[in-house]
Amino acid sequence: xxxxxxxxxxxxxxxxxxxxxxxxxxxxxxxxxxxxxxxxxxxxxxxxxxxxxxxxxxxxxxxxxxxxxxxxxxxxxxxxxxxxxxxxxxxxxxxxxxxxxxxxxxxxxxxxxxxxxxxxxxxxxxxxxxxxxxxxxxxxxxxxxxxxxxxxxxxxxxxxxxxxxxxxxxxxxxxxxxxxxxxxxxxxxxxxxxxxxxxxxxxxxxxxxxxxxxxxxxxxxxxx
Amino acid sequence: xxxxxxxxxxxxxxxxxxxxxxxxxxxxxxxxxxxxxxxxxxxxxxxxxxxxxxxxxxxxxxxxxxxxxxxxxxxxxxxxxxxxxxxxxxxxxxxxxxxxxxxxxxxxxxxxxxxxxxxxxxxxxxxxxxxxxxxxxxxxxxxxxxxxxxxxxxxxxxxxxxxxxxxxxxxxxxxxxxxxxxxxxxxxxxxxxxxxxxxxxxxxxxxxxxxxxxxxxxxxxxxxxxxxxxxxxxxxxxxxxxxxxxxxxxxxxxxxxxxxxxxxxxxxxxxxxxxxxxxxxxxxxxxxxxxxxxxxxxxxxxxxxxxxxxxxxxxxxxxxxxxxxxxxxxxxxxxxxxxxxxxxxxxxxxxxxxxxxxxxxxxxxxxxxxxxxxxxxxxxxxxxxxxxxxxxx
Numbered sequence: 068x069x070x071x072x073x074x075x076x077x078x079x080x081x082x083x084x085x086x087x088x089x090x091x092x093x094x095x096x097x098x099x100x101x102x103x104x105x106x107x108x109x110x111x112x113x114x115x116x117x118x119x120x121x122x123x124x125x126x127x128x129x130x131x132x133x134x135x136x137x138x139x140x141x142x143x144x145x146x147x148x149x150x151x152x153x154x155x156x157x158x159x160x161x162x163x164x165x166x167x168x169x170x171x172x173x174x175x176x177x178x179x180x181x182x183x184x185x186x187x188x189x190x191x192x193x194x195x196x197x198x199x200x201x202x203x204x205x206x207x208x209x210x211x212x213x214x215x216x217x218x219x220x221x222x223x224x225x226x227x228x229x230x231x232x233x234x235x236x237x238x239x240x241x242x243x244x245x246x247x248x249x250x251x252x253x254x255x256x257x258x259x260x261x262x263x264x265x266x267x268x269x270x271x272x273x274x275x276x277x278x279x280x281x282x283x284x285x286x287x288x289x290x291x
Numbered sequence: 292x293x294x295x296x297x298x299x300x301x302x303x304x305x306x307x308x309x310x311x312x313x314x315x316x317x318x319x320x321x322x323x324x325x326x327x328x329x330x331x332x333x334x335x336x337x338x339x340x341x342x343x344x345x346x347x348x349x350x351x352x353x354x355x356x357x358x359x360x361x362x363x364x365x366x367x368x369x370x371x372x373x374x375x376x377x378x379x380x381x382x383x384x385x386x387x388x389x390x391x392x393x394x395x396x397x398x399x400x401x402x403x404x405x406x407x408x409x410x411x412x413x414x415x416x417x418x419x420x421x422x423x424x425x426x427x428x429x430x431x432x433x434x435x436x437x438x439x440x441x442x443x444x445x446x447x448x449x450x451x452x453x454x455x456x457x458x459x460x461x462x463x464x465x466x467x468x469x470x471x472x473x474x475x476x477x478x479x480x481x482x483x484x485x486x487x488x489x490x491x492x493x494x495x496x497x498x499x500x501x502x503x504x505x506x507x508x509x510x511x512x513x514x515x516x517x518x519x520x521x522x523x524x525x526x527x528x529x530x531x532x533x534x535x536x537x538x539x540x541x542x543x544x545x546x547x548x549x550x551x552x553x554x555x556x557x558x559x560x561x562x563x564x565x566x567x568x569x570x571x572x573x574x575x576x577x578x579x580x581x582x583x584x585x586x587x588x589x590x591x592x593x594x595x596x597x598x599x600x601x602x603x604x605x606x607x608x609x610x611x612x613x614x615x616x617x618x619x620x621x622x623x624x625x626x627x628x629x630x631x632x633x634x635x636x637x638x639x640x641x642x643x644x645x646x647x648x649x650x651x652x653x654x655x656x657x658x659x660x661x662x663x664x665x666x667x668x669x670x671x672x673x674x675x676x677x678x679x680x681x682x683x684x
Binding site: 114118123124144147148150151156158162164166167171175176177178179180181182183184223227235 | 295296297298299302303305306309313578579582583584585586587588589590592680681683684
């Protein structure tokens, strides 16, 4: 259950006047049950790299495999289905739906899987307890604190029990205390067998003791 | 697998309903306008159907053939002695001389239909009364009226009233009976009286009538008998029951068609509005769809979501519109459209319509309202369904 990238390039708006080469011949390997940090300045290409690993879109060229499956040539529909199975994603701005309750936000990925409301609740309860937000389960997500929102985003990413957890600048909107709390949570997840990839330039993340390796990205290339 | 498929659509339906409730102002507004459009369309359809049904019902009592004399293309009175010239036609069961005219009551601002029949014919007529009796022979001034006319004349507990003759002298009448309400469309403005009283009111000469009502033994021979009458009395207009029925249908059909075209224009405007609403997504809605797609919703799931949203709005609006239309026709006599369907030229007392709703009417209203709405909202939904998941990163 590892991640392998070989000479991966990503070009946005290829062939157009506004063509941008976001990634250039990136090769990397992420071992299972490790925590890897992608570090780089804004615009360095780390979010693009995270998106390719996260099966959000395929690379323009090169080979990418996640959990043994070649995703480079998968059509968008299958890429989405595969992402649903193996990837949990935590966004920089959390991307929760503020009018929905905490519980409904967390169980949102289960709706298209045809899982009944009772079964959805059963799956969510342990996560609510583990992340200490069970007392907020019926609150609209728009009415809870930033730290709690982050936990909701983590619970939602874990609801399908994916082997990989990706996070894009997860501490950008958190103070240092909450950032450390986040790192403790993902450290526990790593200990429980998840593979974690975090894109961040926050030292609280990159320098955390449980981060196994840091990959520096500069102008779309891995800096050696 | 099948359970999972059904559960998935139940989940999406549940999400669609909660999504509608979250934007209740916007969706409520759409549903309200849509209900109004359906209410107007359904009212029109129900009212047309009710009028046709009621007209059909009361035409059962109409004569098989009505004869009127024409002079210079206008109707004039004819002597009741004309009956004699028709005596030789085989198949005629009965000929009743009538005085049938309109009397405008300036005081009450109402137009009454005066129907004068020979006393014998009145007694034999299949007229149903809610109470009282029919006018009797040798009792001048006795009339039967509808409850609508009674209300219009503001009689209250009184039984007598007067109407002005053409020379402004007054004719007195006594109410001896009231028509039942189920024949209101024809009797709603009718005052039934003895032939002589009607002649006196309209100042017709002795023995003159406005028309002759002919009943035939075999209704299948009506047209043949009408042709024979036409040969004997070439200066008369001959109206058969089936012709009157056809005219009613044509008039209601034409007016209903005209009204429907006007209402369909309103519907078209609404559909354009719905299309515009469905294709012009707000930033918030685009973001929500991108989140859903990122979390595993596929294009067909988003389309299903939009479909259920539209179905929910359409069903609520359809039921609300239909219910309001039924109430409008059944309890308020279709007051919004009665002037269009019955014409404005006659001030009619109130109608008592039997609301007639057929499956075909419901299907018609559904086809003209819900289907265009679904098309107008689901086709542009494709544009929202293809929003790319990565836009939220």
